[in-house]
Amino acid sequence: MDLDGGNRRVFNRLGGSSAASPDSSKNQKVCYHWRAGKCSRFPCPFLHRELPHPSGPAAATANGSGAPKRFADDSGFSGPALRRGPNFNNNHNNSWGRMGANKVVRKTEKVCNYWVQGNCSYGDKCRFLHSWSLGECFTLLNHLDGHQKVVTGIALPAGMDKLYTGSKDETVRAWDTNTGQCMGVINLGGEVGCMISEGPWLFVGIPNVVKAWNTQTNQELSLSGPVGQVYTMVVGNDLLFAGTQDGTILAWKFNAVSNNFEPAASLKGHTLAVVSLVVGANRLYSGSMDHSIKAWSLETLQCLQTLTEHTSVVMSLLCWEQFLLSCSLDQTIKVWVATESGNLEVTYTHKEEHGLLNLRGMPDSESKPVLMCSCNDNSVRLYDLPSFSEKGKIFAKQEIRAIEVGPGGLFFTGDGTGFRVWKWAEAVPKP
Structure with a gap:
């Protein structure tokens, strides 16, 4: 295994080599695929870290929220x-x-562990989630604990x-x-x-x-x-x-x-x-x-x-x-x-x-x-x-072991920390 060569490649990717080639500056931008958490290139010509002072607008993904009407039969999926x-x-x-x-x-x-603890410094640029959900059609209303x-x-x-x-x-x-x-x-x-x-x-x-x-x-x-x-x-x-x-x-x-x-x-x-x-x-x-x-x-x-x-x-x-x-x-x-x-x-x-x-x-x-x-x-x-x-x-x-449907577009999930109340987003009328 080329351990030394591999380490040099990783070090160069992070922008740490003083012997970089003259045209290396063109690669001093953050890898888009790394931001999305799915870069598979090795070595990757772009950075796998955030720049202290980005030279251009950073690509960011937005995480929307939103919330179902209850169907008549709560006991199954056949209303x-x-x-x-x-x-x-x-x-x-x-x-x-x-x-x-x-x-x-x-x-x-x-989910970002630092966000959970309330001290993530990356904000919207963090590549991990700053929410307990992913999707634009529902939103979290409340988290109740006690169990x-x-x-x-x-x-x-x-x-x-x-x-x-x-x-x-x-x-x-x-x-x-x-x-x-x-x-x-x-x-x-x-x-x-x-x-x-x-x-x-x-x-x-x-x-x-x-x-x-x-x-x-x-x-x-x-x-x-x-x-x-x-x-x-x-x-x-x-x-x-x-x-x-x-x-x-x-x-x-x-x-x-x-x-x-x-x-x-x-x-x-x-x-x-x-x-x-x-x-x-x-x-x-x-x-x-x-x-x-x-x-x-x-x-x-x-x-x-x-x-x-x-x-x-x-x-x-x-x-x-x-x-x-x-x-x-x-x-x-x-x-x-x-x-x-x-x-x-x-x-x-x-x-x-x-x-x-x-x-x-x-x-x-x-x-x-x-x-x-x-x-x-x-x-x-x-x-x-x-x-x-x-x-x-x-x-x-x-683990989320319990899911229940409620009235007015509500649903509930229960795990080891309590249960959460969610709501579907209202449908946007089509013009």
């Missing part, structure tokens, strides 16, 4: 507003991932002016949506694995039990039956389903006479923990640590099909129109569509550089469907559907 999405092409075999190649113009996709560990659930019960968050710190916190103040803390004695709301009910999954609160009457119930941690819950066909650590899916039905939830069914078939559930097209879909997805009839509660195309844990599931979307730690999002026989097949696979943790969908300010994908590199990717054209990114110091 009426999305069915009318104008950018969906029914010729699904040819449209996924191919409808537009516009990319967000970006700096280096890393000591990662936030695993966010819920907004209907008709309430409160938002609830659950965490691995074994607590649930209630927040006033008008002031952003924490209104109370509930100590549960176990890590919160998931949290959902349905009507006035708030359901919280912890080891070996599901806690249920009626936020209007303050009634509290404990639904027994789970073995191990409760990782995921969903409501469908008047049943509450919970995926548990032992691979079982338990179901309860509310009895208005006894004013209680009574056991209704136990669905078995997965060999490892069930970590994701979603309801769509009169089916219940379950994703597991055993790398499989199972489709269950909501009427008979029988397993109709087992999907085995993922090669790692199926972390999250989403229903959109006639499609099922799944994400996994195998770094892929798969789009499934029903064939004439009624079975699901993969029609498109989107690959990421990191494992995926959570999927959430909502329309943007123009009522076009957007997919939000939480990755285990502490970020959330936002994509237009069905093209998978990138709209932006959200960054955090720790």
